[in-house]
Amino acid sequence: MTGIAMPNPDPAIMARRDQIVAGLREIVKGEGVISSEDERRAFETDALTAYRRLPLAVVLPSTTEEVAEVLKFLDREGVPVIPRGAGTSLAGGALPQEDAVVVGVSKMARVLDVNLGDRTMRVQTGITNLGVSGAIAHEGFFYAPDPSSQLACTIAGNVAMNSGGAHCLKYGVTTNNLMGVTFVTMKGEIVEIGGDAMDAPGLDMLGVICGSEGQFGIVTEATLRILPMAEGARPILFGFPSSEAAGAATAAVLGAGIVPVAIEFMDKIAIDICEDFAHAGYPLDAGALLIVEVEGSPKEIDEQLARIGEIAGAHGATSSRQAKTPAEAAAIWKGRKSAFGAMGRISDYICMDGTIPTGRLPEVLKRITEIVEERGLRVANIFHAGDGNLHPLVLYDMNDPVSLAKAEEAGEEILKACVEVGGCLTGEHGVGIEKRELMTTQFTEAELFQQMRVKSAFDPNWLMNPAKVFPLALRGDARKRAA
Amino acid sequence: MTGIAMPNPDPAIMARRDQIVAGLREIVKGEGVISSEDERRAFETDALTAYRRLPLAVVLPSTTEEVAEVLKFLDREGVPVIPRGAGTSLAGGALPQEDAVVVGVSKMARVLDVNLGDRTMRVQTGITNLGVSGAIAHEGFFYAPDPSSQLACTIAGNVAMNSGGAHCLKYGVTTNNLMGVTFVTMKGEIVEIGGDAMDAPGLDMLGVICGSEGQFGIVTEATLRILPMAEGARPILFGFPSSEAAGAATAAVLGAGIVPVAIEFMDKIAIDICEDFAHAGYPLDAGALLIVEVEGSPKEIDEQLARIGEIAGAHGATSSRQAKTPAEAAAIWKGRKSAFGAMGRISDYICMDGTIPTGRLPEVLKRITEIVEERGLRVANIFHAGDGNLHPLVLYDMNDPVSLAKAEEAGEEILKACVEVGGCLTGEHGVGIEKRELMTTQFTEAELFQQMRVKSAFDPNWLMNPAKVFPLALRGDARKRAA
Numbered sequence: 001m002t003g004i005a006m007p008n009p010d011p012a013i014m015a016r017r018d019q020i021v022a023g024l025r026e027i028v029k030g031e032g033v034i035s036s037e038d039e040r041r042a043f044e045t046d047a048l049t050a051y052r053r054l055p056l057a058v059v060l061p062s063t064t065e066e067v068a069e070v071l072k073f074l075d076r077e078g079v080p081v082i083p084r085g086a087g088t089s090l091a092g093g094a095l096p097q098e099d100a101v102v103v104g105v106s107k108m109a110r111v112l113d114v115n116l117g118d119r120t121m122r123v124q125t126g127i128t129n130l131g132v133s134g135a136i137a138h139e140g141f142f143y144a145p146d147p148s149s150q151l152a153c154t155i156a157g158n159v160a161m162n163s164g165g166a167h168c169l170k171y172g173v174t175t176n177n178l179m180g181v182t183f184v185t186m187k188g189e190i191v192e193i194g195g196d197a198m199d200a201p202g203l204d205m206l207g208v209i210c211g212s213e214g215q216f217g218i219v220t221e222a223t224l225r226i227l228p229m230a231e232g233a234r235p236i237l238f239g240f241p242s243s244e245a246a247g248a249a250t251a252a253v254l255g256a257g258i259v260p261v262a263i264e265f266m267d268k269i270a271i272d273i274c275e276d277f278a279h280a281g282y283p284l285d286a287g288a289l290l291i292v293e294v295e296g297s298p299k300e301i302d303e304q305l306a307r308i309g310e311i312a313g314a315h316g317a318t319s320s321r322q323a324k325t326p327a328e329a330a331a332i333w334k335g336r337k338s339a340f341g342a343m344g345r346i347s348d349y350i351c352m353d354g355t356i357p358t359g360r361l362p363e364v365l366k367r368i369t370e371i372v373e374e375r376g377l378r379v380a381n382i383f384h385a386g387d388g389n390l391h392p393l394v395l396y397d398m399n400d401p402v403s404l405a406k407a408e409e410a411g412e413e414i415l416k417a418c419v420e421v422g423g424c425l426t427g428e429h430g431v432g433i434e435k436r437e438l439m440t441t442q443f444t445e446a447e448l449f450q451q452m453r454v455k456s457a458f459d460p461n462w463l464m465n466p467a468k469v470f471p472l473a474l475r476g477d478a479r480k481r482a483a
Numbered sequence: 484m485t486g487i488a489m490p491n492p493d494p495a496i497m498a499r500r501d502q503i504v505a506g507l508r509e510i511v512k513g514e515g516v517i518s519s520e521d522e523r524r525a526f527e528t529d530a531l532t533a534y535r536r537l538p539l540a541v542v543l544p545s546t547t548e549e550v551a552e553v554l555k556f557l558d559r560e561g562v563p564v565i566p567r568g569a570g571t572s573l574a575g576g577a578l579p580q581e582d583a584v585v586v587g588v589s590k591m592a593r594v595l596d597v598n599l600g601d602r603t604m605r606v607q608t609g610i611t612n613l614g615v616s617g618a619i620a621h622e623g624f625f626y627a628p629d630p631s632s633q634l635a636c637t638i639a640g641n642v643a644m645n646s647g648g649a650h651c652l653k654y655g656v657t658t659n660n661l662m663g664v665t666f667v668t669m670k671g672e673i674v675e676i677g678g679d680a681m682d683a684p685g686l687d688m689l690g691v692i693c694g695s696e697g698q699f700g701i702v703t704e705a706t707l708r709i710l711p712m713a714e715g716a717r718p719i720l721f722g723f724p725s726s727e728a729a730g731a732a733t734a735a736v737l738g739a740g741i742v743p744v745a746i747e748f749m750d751k752i753a754i755d756i757c758e759d760f761a762h763a764g765y766p767l768d769a770g771a772l773l774i775v776e777v778e779g780s781p782k783e784i785d786e787q788l789a790r791i792g793e794i795a796g797a798h799g800a801t802s803s804r805q806a807k808t809p810a811e812a813a814a815i816w817k818g819r820k821s822a823f824g825a826m827g828r829i830s831d832y833i834c835m836d837g838t839i840p841t842g843r844l845p846e847v848l849k850r851i852t853e854i855v856e857e858r859g860l861r862v863a864n865i866f867h868a869g870d871g872n873l874h875p876l877v878l879y880d881m882n883d884p885v886s887l888a889k890a891e892e893a894g895e896e897i898l899k900a901c902v903e904v905g906g907c908l909t910g911e912h913g914v915g916i917e918k919r920e921l922m923t924t925q926f927t928e929a930e931l932f933q934q935m936r937v938k939s940a941f942d943p944n945w946l947m948n949p950a951k952v953f954p955l956a957l958r959g960d961a962r963k964r965a966a
Contacts (some may be wrong), residue, residue, distance in 0.1 A: 207690015228740030257711030
């Protein structure tokens with residue numbers, strides 16, 4: 001992925017920088033336009049930190065109308081736009097380019113309306129994911145998608161990347177919890193899409209906008225589906241002799257018609273590192289563990305956990321431990337939620353994000369180990385097993401370029417293996433720049449051209465986040481074919 | 484709506500009819516091409532029977548590849564295509580035009596794969612909605628969306644119209660239960676969209692295809708999300724003194740955080756007619772009734788019904804009756820499911836289909852009565868109250884043109900009233916031709932042009948079901964602006 005090309009900056013745009021900044025300052029007053037190099041540095045990367053590009057300027061509008069004026073101006077000037085939420089993309093989705101203006105939504109973070117009767121909530125999209133649930137917790141409601149970055153990441157970014165999280169097994173990902181958006185096109189048109197109702201006339205453009213990775217326009221407001229909290233929830237921890245046994249138990253639980261809120265998986269390496277960091281009481285003698293969380297009344301929880309326990313036992317679980325107190329439950333989750341950070345203390349890693357049909361878990365886990373060990377590296381597996389969303393962490397040494405190249409090669413092979421069994425290149429992190437060139441392993445040219453025609457229907461001049469998602473080789477002549 | 488214009492047939496196409504039929508016969512052999520006038524008559528209308536157009540020809544391919552060859556041929560010939568499932572559209576979505584070829588999927592009705600572990604099922608889209616659930620019932624699974632026409636309607640039609648049903652309050656509509664499709668464009672390209680996984684890289688084109696009313700292409704296969712049946716389910720019947728009281732009770736149940744499987748509403752006229760037909764034991768002294776169904780274990784059902792009973796009582800329910808046996812439950816549902824047929828025995832009617840935020844039910848019900856009575860007509864209300872999907876039946880006399888004109892005028896006013904309170908022109912029946920010219924009451928021109936640009940991205944020459952959905956006045960010059 002270090003080999004991923006970014007387009008060369010357009011010198012004609014670079015030469016007009018002062019004039020473009022002046023034009024932006026006419027629309028957005030005061031500190032809303034950032035042009036000094038020092039301040040722009042804060043926006044040069046996202047959570048795929050290996051890549052950095054200093055943007056031409058950064059603009060942080062305060063209203064939908066300002067966003068529309070900014071985009072209309074940049075469209076007229078032919079300047080590319082990089083939309084930005086909190087910049088937590090793990091796939092380089094928010095990576096700037098030197099001849100582009102970053103348009104951020106961080107100054108638009110208000111709750112506009114809460115309607116418990118209709119179970120909807122209207123927010124400006126600069127609000128954080130956790131901020132949404134925080135605003136309705138006292139009413140006994142919550143917003144279901146819960147990416148690990150939920151403390152920082154914004155609804156704008158969640159919509160752009162169709163974000164998931166540990167609890168989406170039961171409640172779905174962003175697209176399943178999004179009812180409408182206010183959306184600004186590159187031409188500066190303000191378009192209302194969807195709304196409070198379950199269905200709407202005309203085209204349902206909401207789904208194709210959700211997950212369009214900032215390539216269609218900027219979402220400034222969103223109507224979210226909110227849900228009543230369950231009476232209670234309780235995690236249980238199972239140790240298994242092997243990853244294969246834990247994978248088979250996951251498939252069996254789901255096949256039996258039980259829908260836990262979450263089924264999280266860790267292999268031996270992950271267990272050791274997370275236990276050392278979080279002291280969660282993970283079984284150090286196990287080859288793999290599952291955290292299964294169920295919810296409902298105390299009796300419902302007991303019944304579900306009893307059935308899950310039977311299935312786990314039948315698949316060779318060697319230990320099991322229910323959280324008996326809220327503190328124990330929190331400790332179990334702390335280990336999982338801090339896993340990536342804990343891993344970062346002991347090794348550099350690249351985090352992959354593929355999905356597979358859950359029934360194929362055991363064989364894919366075996367294949368991942370083979371792919372990585374063939375290259376003399378190690379892999380830790382920590383992921384959302386319930387919905388087949390894998391996050392293999394391929395460990396490498398950042399100071400050894402050969403080690404990085406091997407890790408990236410292993411990452412690519414892992415994603416191809418996911419596609420081969422009927423899965424996907426990405427579960428919740430998105431394509432961004434990271435998986436752009438791998439899209440041809442998932443889609444035919446006809447399929448990619450159809451997607452590119454839809455992109456063109458929203459952004460005919462390809463000015464919105466243009467370097468992402470679609471393989472560079474399909475641009476140019478091929479883009480004309482697609483348009 | 485009798486005033487709705489259809490485009491004049493293109494004489495150049497009409498003159499080439501024999502040649503077009505011959506070309507189709509080279510692709511689809513034997514009885515798969517229907518050209519005699521008698522046989523074509525069976526395809527001249529759908530469930531919006533006031534409108535009829537004899538199609539140029541009808542073709543019923545047997546494979547995805549045949550569909551692709553047929554569309555490629557018709558695209559080359561510049562002949563419009565009318566995709567058809569079972570022709571049960573209530574909005575004229577499957578209405579032919581004289582210069583168009585109907586392409587039906589009825590010969591492609593096989594189950595291709597059932598995967599209980601992943602909870603997915605792959606079908607050819609000519610299978611009926613009930614056929615899907617029938618194929619997995621013995622495993623304890625079902626497919627959730629359940630339109631009233633489920634015995635006849637196809638998955639192809641369900642996908643095209645994003646169909647709902649009585650039970651979608653808990654489980655969502657088609658788009659919430661669709662995971663992937665095989666899709667053929669007008670150019671004859673076969674495109675795989677979505678799949679088994681919760682999210683996929685690239686654009687999520689599934690949502691915009693689901694509900695595109697046959698204007699993008701033809702869906703020949705679908706991967707559906709299937710669900711384990713609940714342990715049990717039980718309906719309860721409440722009589723209320725007025726429609727307003729029943730509407731307020733619905734809003735209160737949902738506001739309390741209870742999610743029944745269904746909340747169905749009938750007003751006084753509907754109760755009388757349905758009871759006379761089905762002998763379901765409906766309360767004849769009530770001004771309105773609600774059927775509320777919940778599911779779970781016997782104990783869960785008892786608990787939920789007790790809470791719902793308290794809320795209904797607080798909102799003035801005058802009677803309540805739980806189904807004590809499966810036969811009683813079936814009788815309660817029989818009355819509701821046969822309501823439209825029972826109504827047809829005593830009066831002609833037009834069935835509207837709007838949605839509103841559930842909190843606005845009482846006031847909108849009042850407004851509907853005013854709108855209809857102002858015109859000297861009667862209205863029966865039978866609908867999915869839980870998700871705010873109204874189906875007011877405006878009663879009129881088919882032999883009196885003045886009465887029909889008044890009914891259609893009332894229908895339009897009712898839909899506008901839905902839009903005014905933040906609802907939609909259509910809940911589950913689609914726009915078709917019926918609501919085409921009303922789309923401007925719901926959307927701005929900028930919004931409609933954005934939708935039309937997306938339509939053009941799939942069907943640049945507007946050959947797929949072209950006369951539907953978008954107001955005719957926006958075509959022509961305006962269409963060029965949109966393209």
